[in-house]
């Protein structure tokens with residue numbers, strides 16, 4: 072079974088081909104960082120229009136790189152929830168057209184469920200049940216992945232997503248987007264213990280996340296209480312920007328690590344799968360590996376499977392196809408993930 076996966080849920084136009092159940096044949100992405108850079112965040116209409124320009128080209132590239140033709144495909148999987156509504160519509164319209172013309176099944180994929188299971192493509196011995204930590208620009212949450220058809224939310228952030236926080240701190244430090252890679256590159260030369268930024272606890276929910284406090288703490292460190300002062304010259308700060316970046320990164324990583332390991336322990340599965348763009352973070356990888364109790368395996372997909380990509384959508388589509396969960400051509404999109 073050859074499945075094409077398409078994702079246009081946010082600012083990446085992505086398509087990948089999977090040989091079911093787990094073999095990735097191609098995984099092509101066109102990013103839009105340059106288009107949104109001047110606006111300090113993703114502009115929905117710009118994202119939709121860029122997807123419209125690119126989606127068929129990215130699909131063509133994914134099919135060619137897989138060494139197949141469109142006629143070889145057995146099913147089309149596409150993210151239809153959650154995400155930016157206009158952005159989702161572009162991928163879904165492309166997927167429907169292909170499914171109709173080729174006369175093959177259409178599969179509607181939940182983007183976060185796809186992040187949860189992406190690691191299956193690279194870890195042959197990985198199987199359900201496991202706990203998944205998904206940390207990206209839009210989401211930070213822990214999921215109970217009981218089986219391919221029972222993936223439930225356990226806890227999540229009550230405010231900012233971890234990746235969003237990296238992106239905002241990058242702006243404060245004058246670094247380019249996406250903020251995750253640029254902040255962690257700067258943090259490599261810094262002291263993670265230079266400043267103790269807060270590790271927020273959510274009342275009555277010990278594994279939920281809250282990152283707005285650490286983001287504000289960095290702002291106040293640079294610009295005083297309320298963040299109203301002009302940022303001081305770097306030379307006037309008692310510590311370097313690298314120290315600030317490292318201390319911020321450590322605060323976020325500590326929260327992710329602590330809550331994820333506590334959840335795996337509570338579930339007793341012995342398997343933690345990490346997904347989403349923040350899973351590329353080297354300090355997170357090192358700390359999770361170092362702090363995991365004996366007998367707990369931590370599974371990290373490679374960067375191309377952590378960030379938004381089409382192969383993870385195809386992989387999730389393979390599970391839906393196997394279960395017969397095929398959509399008709401009237402399939403809708405859902406920005407929140409809740410299906411009407």
Ligand code: KG4
Nearest residue numbers: 207208209234249250251348349352378379
């Ligand atoms: O999953 P993803 O590609 O797209 C979303 O669905 O959001 O995640 C993108 C997010 C961005 O916020 C980016 O700054 C963050 O992942 N990110 C990182 C790293 N690489 C990407 N955050 C921390 N450390 C990294 N190395």
Ligand code: ZN
Nearest residue numbers: 207347378379
């Ligand atoms: Zn994502």
